Amino acid sequence: MGCNHTIKVIRASFLDILSVVDDPADIEKNLRFIEDGLMFVANGRIEWIGTWEEGKDKIPADVRVRSYPGKIVMPGFIDTHIHYPQSEMVGAYGEQLLEWLDNYVFPTEARYKDKDYAKEMSEFFVKQLLRNGTTTAMVFGTVHPESVNSLFEVAENINMRMIAGKVMMDRNAPDYLLDTPEISYNQSKELIEKWHKRGRLLYAITPRFAPTSSPEQLDVAGRLKQEFPDTYVHTHLCENKDEIKWVKELFPERASYLDVYHHHGLTGPKSIFAHSIHLEDCEWDCLHETDSAVSFCPTSNLYLGSGLFKLQEAWKRKVKVGVGTDIGAGTTFSMMQTLNEAYKVMQLQDYRLSAFEAFYLATLGGAKSLSLDHLIGNFEIGKEADFVVIDPCATPLQQLRYDNSKSLADELFVLITLSDDRSIYRTYVDGQLVYARN
Numbered sequence: 316m317g318c319n320h321t322i323k324v325i326r327a328s329f330l331d332i333l334s335v336v337d338d339p340a341d342i343e344k345n346l347r348f349i350e351d352g353l354m355f356v357a358n359g360r361i362e363w364i365g366t367w368e369e370g371k372d373k374i375p376a377d378v379r380v381r382s383y384p385g386k387i388v389m390p391g392f393i394d395t396h397i398h399y400p401q402s403e404m405v406g407a408y409g410e411q412l413l414e415w416l417d418n419y420v421f422p423t424e425a426r427y428k429d430k431d432y433a434k435e436m437s438e439f440f441v442k443q444l445l446r447n448g449t450t451t452a453m454v455f456g457t458v459h460p461e462s463v464n465s466l467f468e469v470a471e472n473i474n475m476r477m478i479a480g481k482v483m484m485d486r487n488a489p490d491y492l493l494d495t496p497e498i499s500y501n502q503s504k505e506l507i508e509k510w511h512k513r514g515r516l517l518y519a520i521t522p523r524f525a526p527t528s529s530p531e532q533l534d535v536a537g538r539l540k541q542e543f544p545d546t547y548v549h550t551h552l553c554e555n556k557d558e559i560k561w562v563k564e565l566f567p568e569r570a571s572y573l574d575v576y577h578h579h580g581l582t583g584p585k586s587i588f589a590h591s592i593h594l595e596d597c598e599w600d601c602l603h604e605t606d607s608a609v610s611f612c613p614t615s616n617l618y619l620g621s622g623l624f625k626l627q628e629a630w631k632r633k634v635k636v637g638v639g640t641d642i643g644a645g646t647t648f649s650m651m652q653t654l655n656e657a658y659k660v661m662q663l664q665d666y667r668l669s670a671f672e673a674f675y676l677a678t679l680g681g682a683k684s685l686s687l688d689h690l691i692g693n694f695e696i697g698k699e700a701d702f703v704v705i706d707p708c709a710t711p712l713q714q715l716r717y718d719n720s721k722s723l724a725d726e727l728f729v730l731i732t733l734s735d736d737r738s739i740y741r742t743y744v745d746g747q748l749v750y751a752r753n
């Protein structure tokens with residue numbers, strides 16, 4: 316399914332970052348920009364990339380070159396934290412995290428018990444990702460297995476690399492959304508056995524956050540992680556100050572919020588902690604020591620008034636970071652708009668986020684944060700062929716700013732500042748065209 320045995324040849328400008336870095340100052344050195352480039356894709360993999368001059372004689376006679384003059388081909392964007400059932404409630408007014416969950420999120424998530432509804436919304440969600448150039452996402456479902464089955468079915472149709480999981484939640488939420496430790500264990504296990512590593516799909520054990528899981532349920536989550544060690548763990552951490560206070564009341568025996576997860580065996584190289592804004596020193600240390608990752612969700616953090624993520628600390632302490640839209644506390648599916656807001660969040664902390672660093676976070680850095688950098692994130696030969704064709708002049712204002720940009724850094728920064736889904740000209744997943752702008 317989705318496996319393509321024909322060769323595709325793409326001619327355009329190409330931009331990617333060649334290797335994972337420990338220091339943002341090293342990103343630019345690892346940048347590859349091929350102004351007039353050529354890329355061969357076969358069987359869903361990158362087969363060759365180089366300049367037009369080097370490659371033009373290798374083009375098989377019967378293959379049509381897909382030529383995108385004036386466009387830039389980039390690796391597909393990687394959204395490291397998003398809730399698909401919240402697509403329908405983006406822009407819910409007036410609350411911070413805990414009230415926002417009670418008033419808006421929980422009533423919405425109740426609908427995903429209905430498989431047909433979940434399927435319809437999964438299709439909407441995946442289309443939104445693709446029209447925004449996002450080719451891999453780390454996704455929350457709801458407490459209902461139906462929500463995850465639907466999403467995986469839709470992703471599998473196009474052989475999209477997607478990580479998702481059923482929410483585990485057995486307290487401090489409305490009854491109609493609660494499971495129990497035992498139910499959450501059985502349902503998660505069944506989903507893991509059905510979906511994890513099926514094609515390009517991967518499973519994440521997904522306790523919503525510490526306040527909505529009893530210690531017994533967190534034990535069960537840890538047990539699943541032990542039984543299926545190469546699955547992911549996906550949850551929230553230190554997003555909001557009231558939330559942190561509440562965790563300390565609920566788990567007085569634990570040294571910190573993160574220690575709740577760590578104690579239950581939920582930290583590690585495949586654990587993704589969304590937000591991680593208000594971290595104590597010991598929590599940064601634990602993230603580093605366990606090689607856990609965090610997801611920086613700027614539009615969400617601004618929207619819910621949660622706080623400013625300390626990206627500079629993450630670099631300093633060598634903690635892996637990806638970027639997440641966090642729909643529906645986040646306000647856009649566009650990773651470009653998300654990076655635009657990331658720049659502003661860092662401006663408020665006197666840190667100058669460069670265009671290259673932003674681009675890294677949305678591609679290879681995001682892949683690294685999900686332990687997928689051996690498969691996606693750049694155009695290394697043999698990697699999976701997920702990429703976007705960007706139109707850097709999609710609007711008159713973009714055209715004006717592109718024309719007066721003086722360097723690649725300028726052009727890329729303007730793109731991040733001004734672009735959104737209008738700039739996504741084509742999206743390819745697994746070497747196949749899955750979205751074309753009208």
Ligand SMILES: [Zn+2]
Nearest residue numbers: 398551589641
């Ligand atoms: Zn979230």
